[in-house]
Amino acid sequence: MASPARTIATPHCAACKYFKKKCSPQCIFQPYFPSNQPKKFEVVRKVFSASSVSKILKDVAVDERAEAANSLYFEALCRLDDQVYGCTGIISQLQWLIQYTEAEFATIKAETEMIKALVISSQTHEALLGPQFQQTETSNYTESSVEQNEYNPSDQDETALGSDFGIQ
Structure with missing residues (x-):
């Protein structure tokens, strides 16, 4: 008895899961928005719409699509944080x-x-x-000449000192 042909089940990508449809093997979103990262697709879809993202990914070379998807995600996050400037504000800063x-x-x-x-x-x-x-510069200043010029408060009259400050 021949066994029925088994179809390989492809996991839903985040986009197909969001739209509740079957994910085909040719789905443009599957490699870049896996089912375990639904927030990534939701953020991108909210800012750019799914059809625009699909067009952008189709227009980009296959080897650059992963980078394009990540760039769209980053731009969408920036646009949600700062609706006026988006990532341009970060670039300006x-x-x-x-x-x-x-x-x-x-x-x-x-x-x-x-x-x-x-x-x-x-x-x-x-x-x-x-x-x-x-030598002449250092010989002019000896320790004895410095000591002779030191201030000694006991040499002055206490009343004269107090009168300078208005104290009697």
Whole structure:
């Protein structure tokens, strides 16, 4: 007795599941909107409509369809979050952030170059003056000369000090 031919059951894609229809093996949605990701299709359908998504996927080369489906999903999510700008708002924010970061980098780079120039100029200045300048500069300030100029509050009259501040 011959056994009846078995048909291979294809799992429903999220689109066919949503529309409650049988999913054919040639279904354009099946590889990109699997049945275990129904929210992905619902979001894309809500923003673009199923017929538009079908047309877009058919117009794209087969090897680029997965990326196109993911791009449609991302754009749909952005459009639901920001109905006016969608992903254009995110792109604008990122472009502003890039410009801000580049300007900050240029400022830091200019400051670094200025500091390098100051260090080089001070090294050149010290080399030109030689060790003789360095000895005379340090010999002018000894510990005894600093101690002689220290402030000692006991040396002053207390009433004169208080009168400066209006205290009698």
